[in-house]
Amino acid sequence: MNAVQTALASPSAPVLLASVPGVATTNRTPAMEPFDVERIRADFPILQLQIDGKPLVYLDNAASSQMPQQVIDRLVRYQTTQHANINRAVHYLSETATAEYEAARRKLQRFINAPEEREVIFTSGTTDAINLVMHGYGRKFIKAGDEIILTTLEHHSNIVPWQMLAEETGAVIRVVPINDAGELLIDEYENLFNMRTKLVGVMHVSNALGSINPLKQMIAFAHAHGVRVLVDGAQAVPHLQVDVQDLDCDFYAFSGHKLCGPTGIGVLYGKAALLEKMQPFKGGGDMILSVTFEKTIYNTIPHKFEAGTPPIAAAIGLGAAVDYLSAIGMDAIATHELDLLNYATAQMTRMPGVCIIGTAKNKAAVLSFTIDGVHPHDVGTLLNQEGVALRTGHHCAQPVMRRFKVPATARASFAFYNTLAEVDALIAGIRSVQKVFA
Amino acid sequence: MANYKALYQEVILDHNRKPRNYGTLDHPSHHAVGRNPLCGDHISVELNLDRECIACIAFQGESCAICKASASMMTSAVKGKTRADAEILIQEFLAMSTGKLNLDSPNHIGRLAVFAGVCDLPTRVKCAILPWHTLHAAFNSVANVSTEAEKDPMHAPIGNA
Numbered sequence: 071m072n073a074v075q076t077a078l079a080s081p082s083a084p085v086l087l088a089s090v091p092g093v094a095t096t097n098r099t100p101a102m103e104p105f106d107v108e109r110i111r112a113d114f115p116i117l118q119l120q121i122d123g124k125p126l127v128y129l130d131n132a133a134s135s136q137m138p139q140q141v142i143d144r145l146v147r148y149q150t151t152q153h154a155n156i157n158r159a160v161h162y163l164s165e166t167a168t169a170e171y172e173a174a175r176r177k178l179q180r181f182i183n184a185p186e187e188r189e190v191i192f193t194s195g196t197t198d199a200i201n202l203v204m205h206g207y208g209r210k211f212i213k214a215g216d217e218i219i220l221t222t223l224e225h226h227s228n229i230v231p232w233q234m235l236a237e238e239t240g241a242v243i244r245v246v247p248i249n250d251a252g253e254l255l256i257d258e259y260e261n262l263f264n265m266r267t268k269l270v271g272v273m274h275v276s277n278a279l280g281s282i283n284p285l286k287q288m289i290a291f292a293h294a295h296g297v298r299v300l301v302d303g304a305q306a307v308p309h310l311q312v313d314v315q316d317l318d319c320d321f322y323a324f325s326g327h328k329l330c331g332p333t334g335i336g337v338l339y340g341k342a343a344l345l346e347k348m349q350p351f352k353g354g355g356d357m358i359l360s361v362t363f364e365k366t367i368y369n370t371i372p373h374k375f376e377a378g379t380p381p382i383a384a385a386i387g388l389g390a391a392v393d394y395l396s397a398i399g400m401d402a403i404a405t406h407e408l409d410l411l412n413y414a415t416a417q418m419t420r421m422p423g424v425c426i427i428g429t430a431k432n433k434a435a436v437l438s439f440t441i442d443g444v445h446p447h448d449v450g451t452l453l454n455q456e457g458v459a460l461r462t463g464h465h466c467a468q469p470v471m472r473r474f475k476v477p478a479t480a481r482a483s484f485a486f487y488n489t490l491a492e493v494d495a496l497i498a499g500i501r502s503v504q505k506v507f508a
Numbered sequence: 509m510a511n512y513k514a515l516y517q518e519v520i521l522d523h524n525r526k527p528r529n530y531g532t533l534d535h536p537s538h539h540a541v542g543r544n545p546l547c548g549d550h551i552s553v554e555l556n557l558d559r560e561c562i563a564c565i566a567f568q569g570e571s572c573a574i575c576k577a578s579a580s581m582m583t584s585a586v587k588g589k590t591r592a593d594a595e596i597l598i599q600e601f602l603a604m605s606t607g608k609l610n611l612d613s614p615n616h617i618g619r620l621a622v623f624a625g626v627c628d629l630p631t632r633v634k635c636a637i638l639p640w641h642t643l644h645a646a647f648n649s650v651a652n653v654s655t656e657a658e659k660d661p662m663h664a665p666i667g668n669a
Contacts, residue, residue: 444573445549445571445572445573445576446547446572447547447549447572447574447632447635448516448572448573448574451515451629451632452516462547463546463547463548464547464548468548471548477547477548477549477570478547478548478549506516506521507521507524507573
């Protein structure tokens with residue numbers, strides 16, 4: 071069943087009364103077992119692009135992934151036949167849009183195996199979700215002298231909000247170091263705990279290095295000390311089957327646009343008991359039960375945290391995206407991506423003058439590297455000439471760059487629609503960069 | 509689309525491999541550090557002004573080939589020039605990097621024209637112009653220069669460029 075059919079079959083979705091002539095929907099289902107990468111690629115119109123006469127080799131998926139036709143069609147269908155504001159009017163379109171928006175919430179709930187749909191809050195992305203926890207939980211429960219544990223691996227989006235809180239409240243930030251492979255030092259992590267520790271902020275998968283952190287162990291240890299754990303899952307949900315109940319994390323944040331969905335949408339999962347105790351992050355419409363100038367009563371979760379008109383189309387598009395990914399299967403996706411990573415790693419390891427940054431035993435499909443004598447920016451510009459799109463820079467993780475004493479790296483990040491031939495194109499591109507700088 | 513490889517000409521690669529005037533001065537009269545927060549690159553420019561004339565100049569830092577070659581060729585170009593002449597060259601280089609300089613009209617660009625192609629690479633313009641902004645900041649003794657931050661002297665108008 072494809073995304074469109076799933077949405078139509080959803081028991082809560084009203085029968086579609088309106089129809090627009092000329093709006094086609096895609097009937098293709100994503101490839102099922104065995105994993106058929108060429109059939110999957112056919113779902114992604116952008117992958118057919120030529121860059122300067124060369125086929126696009128898109129290896130910047132950790133920054134943002136591409137969107138399959140099924141999700142594009144879902145957005146078109148919503149805008150052409152279902153759009154109105156939600157939670158307001160009694161007319162057909164408003165009821166339809168509300169039902170589809172809430173159906174998307176249930177899809178996301180199932181995707182991460184959250185116990186309850188009200189524990190899934192739509193945000194504008196991971197950064198917004200982390201800021202929500204900082205304002206809603208941090209400002210209420212973290213006081214002067216309290217300690218927040220972060221890791222060297224964190225993206226700036228899981229550092230800066232906590233620094234802002236620390237500056238405001240006098241809380242203290244402690245940092246878990248990493249080894250030369252880019253793995254967290256778990257003994258050091260455990261040694262950081264004391265009576266003042268209030269929160270751990272840790273990423274599931276490192277965006278700069280690909281390291282997969284031992285979350286279950288870290289979360290169990292934190293909980294044994296009565297400490298809450300916020301997980302930045304932006305780089306994990308596109309690659310791994312994530313189960314928030316199995317992890318037992320208190321908060322889990324991720325973005326839609328790294329998950330074949332639209333930009334401007336993301337999710338914060340939070341345990342209901344915690345979300346209920348938290349203060350709202352943004353005030354406005356939809357997040358209230360009643361307003362007088364004397365007192366406002368806030369709405370229940372998740373609405374308490376969704377002030378104003380949300381990105382309705384983006385949420386519904388993200389629902390279609392997780393349907394698409396689920397139909398392929400996250401395990402199949404992980405297996406294919408690991409093949410790509412292992413193949414690329416083996417080739418790059420053999421190349422003189424190329425150094426892989428981040429060699430954790432447990433890694434997702436992210437490959438950061440440097441080329442001797444060539445700045446990553448020059449690598450990026452020259453690879454672009456070959457049609458290869460990758461990210462160069464500090465990846466919003468300057469502490470990681472400092473730890474490895476490099477100003478920046480080039481980063482190839484793979485998605486399930488990438489091929490071994492594209493890895494070959496990357497390797498050939500690196501050789502041509504080395505030739506220019508020889 | 510621009511031919512990116514054309515930018516990586518031998519003269520730029522040569523200045524990247526063997527940067528001229530690379531290092532620091534003992535007692536600079538003017539200095540500034542330029543940063544590009546987008547990529548973390550930074551370079552320092554130090555100089556000694558002798559009655560408005562650039563007696564000596566040096567740069568160092570961590571940067572890509574485009575930035576390093578630009579800094580190297582900049583120091584070679586302005587050494588011995590007056591501050592006023594250097595400021596004119598800064599304006600012309602900035603104009604060229606953003607595609608606003610007519611290279612056929614009279615100018616002082618000379619060998620620096622190898623950077624003309626950078627105007628087709630919006631993400632690399634900042635690499636090429638960072639040394640020039642930093643030189644301008646050094647003249648005005650602005651301690652830190654950034655291409656991003658607020659109150660950024662890089663965003664302050666330089667001549668008409």
